[in-house]
Amino acid sequence: MIIRNGLVFGEDGLYTSKDIFIEGGRIVSDKEGLSDRTSIDASGLKVIPGLIDIHSHGAAGYDFSDGSKKGLVEILKYQKSQGITSYCPTSMSLPEQMLMKAFKTAADLEKDEKNARIVGINMEGPFLDVVKKGAHRAEYIKKPDIEMFKKCNEISGNQIKIVTLAPDIKGGEKFIEELQNQVVIALGHTEADYETCIHGLKKGANHITHLYNAMLPLGHREPGLVGAAFDCENCTVELIGDGVHVHPSVVRMTFQLFGSKRVILVSDSMRATGMENGKYDLGGQTVVVENGKATLTDGTIAGSAVNLFTCVKRVISMGVPEGMALLAATRNPAKRIGIYHDTGSLTAGKRADIVLTDQNLNVLEVL
Known part of the structure; x- marks a missing residue:
């Protein structure tokens, strides 16, 4: 598989426009020998590690x-x-x-x-x-x-x-x-x-x-x-x-x-x-979730x-x-x-744990 034209997040914390090549679930350095040449056009998208x-x-x-x-x-x-x-x-x-x-x-x-x-x-x-x-x-x-x-x-x-x-x-x-x-x-x-x-x-x-x-x-x-x-x-x-x-x-x-x-x-x-908001359990204790905040009944986060x-x-x-x-x-x-x-960045030899997002980091696809 090839992910083309995406803005790829690097180990230096910066984005670079380039292609990513994937073989057998791993990132490889080039497209030579790829058995699957399926292509994803990631133009305008960010490509980040999972x-x-x-x-x-x-x-x-x-x-x-x-x-x-x-x-x-x-x-x-x-x-x-x-x-x-x-x-x-x-x-x-x-x-x-x-x-x-x-x-x-x-x-x-x-x-x-x-x-x-x-x-x-x-x-x-x-x-x-x-x-x-x-x-x-x-x-x-x-x-x-x-x-x-x-x-x-x-x-x-x-x-x-x-x-x-x-x-x-x-x-x-x-x-x-x-x-x-x-x-x-x-x-x-x-x-x-x-x-x-x-x-x-x-x-x-x-x-x-x-x-x-x-x-x-x-x-x-x-x-x-x-x-x-x-x-x-x-x-x-x-x-x-x-x-x-x-x-x-x-x-x-x-x-x-x-x-x-x-x-x-x-x-x-x-x-x-x-x-949704409501009451839940955590370690045998009741947790109340309201407006995104989870607390015990005594107010402890x-x-x-x-x-x-x-x-x-x-x-x-x-x-x-x-x-x-x-x-x-x-x-x-x-x-x-x-x-x-094995993972944590998009470099050759690592797992192809890849997320495609829009410019605002909204998740579009997880590979």
């Missing part, structure tokens, strides 16, 4: 933590339709057996190219600080448990790519030391101070779960986790771009502070994404009700350069979870 959401609990009425194969398929189907081609289903804090059931569902799922691909699992709970639990249920939160993580990872088919840890909880340092080479360890859901957080990052953690949310605010004398993340150059930070979790001014500031290589846009979406592509467009509307926003949803997450050799 987005990669590494933090999303669900969509289309389903949640990964339900442990439902049918539900997970529907989530993946929805994501692909919205231009998200690679996906990390994300768990909540739940009893061990419920988590094991969800993780096994991901391991047993048959691949279907019509849907988004599972490229890893994000284990957000239960190793959190109950004081900063956010939308997680307090009774399911527990101290870092290395053996529990290993069991969950094994039943998932070793697909857990990210695990969130509160570094101020007893056992956190040992957890980081033992598992840092097996999984991306993210700090989050914590009231830890700067010193505790910087210690955890120097020990081997290298990622931050939804920056600003469920942590101490950045203070000029007490910078907390935000300041620690900034001071560690190998640390990436998630940013929920729905316009609800983080103020537009802080979104713009974050891209300036952390630059084009360290910010990863995520949706943190829950089952109400793609659905409970994930988002929008997909990652919507997040990209919203942060662009806030003043973030388009190239930076797209890199934060393609290249950066791919690099963080170790799949950039």
Whole structure:
């Protein structure tokens, strides 16, 4: 297949008018030897890599933590339709057996190219600080448990790519030391101070779960986790771009502070994404969705009700350069979870995870 005359988004964050050649589901360097010379005229269109959401609990009425194969398929189907081609289903804090059931569902799922691909699992709970639990249920939160993580990872088919840890909880340092080479360890859901957080990052953690949310605010004398993340150059930070979790001014500031290589846009979406306003469930708690905002009955923000592509467009509307926003949803997450050799940009040898959009980034076709 040949995609002709499109504006192709490059690894440098710029668009170039050129053709893309595809053979066997992979991008190739030229048209020589193409068995399929079907052509798509992309004149006037943008050609971008499929987005990669590494933090999303669900969509289309389903949640990964339900442990439902049918539900997970529907989530993946929805994501692909919205231009998200690679996906990390994300768990909540739940009893061990419920988590094991969800993780096994991901391991047993048959691949279907019509849907988004599972490229890893994000284990957000239960190793959190109950004081900063956010939308997680307090009774399911527990101290870092290395053996529990290993069991969950094994039943998932070793697909857990990210695990969130509160570094101020007893056992956190040992957890980081033992598992840092097996999984991306993210700090989050914590009231830890700067010193505790910087210690955890120097020990081997290298990622931050939804920056600003469920942590101490950045203070000029007490910078907390935000300041620690900034001071560690190998640390990436998630940013929920729905316009609800983080103020537009802080979104713009974050891209300036952390630059084009360290910010990863995520949706943190829950089952109400793609659905109407109403009441939904998240980790056994009632969530009310109204005018695009999802909250628990006590007013706590409970994930988002929008997909990652919507997040990209919203942060662009806030003043973030388009190239930076797209890199934060393609290249950066791919690099963080170790799949950039396979996807995340439109270069020869990689999967043909391609989205065609109009000039305003409205999705027209997902290949």
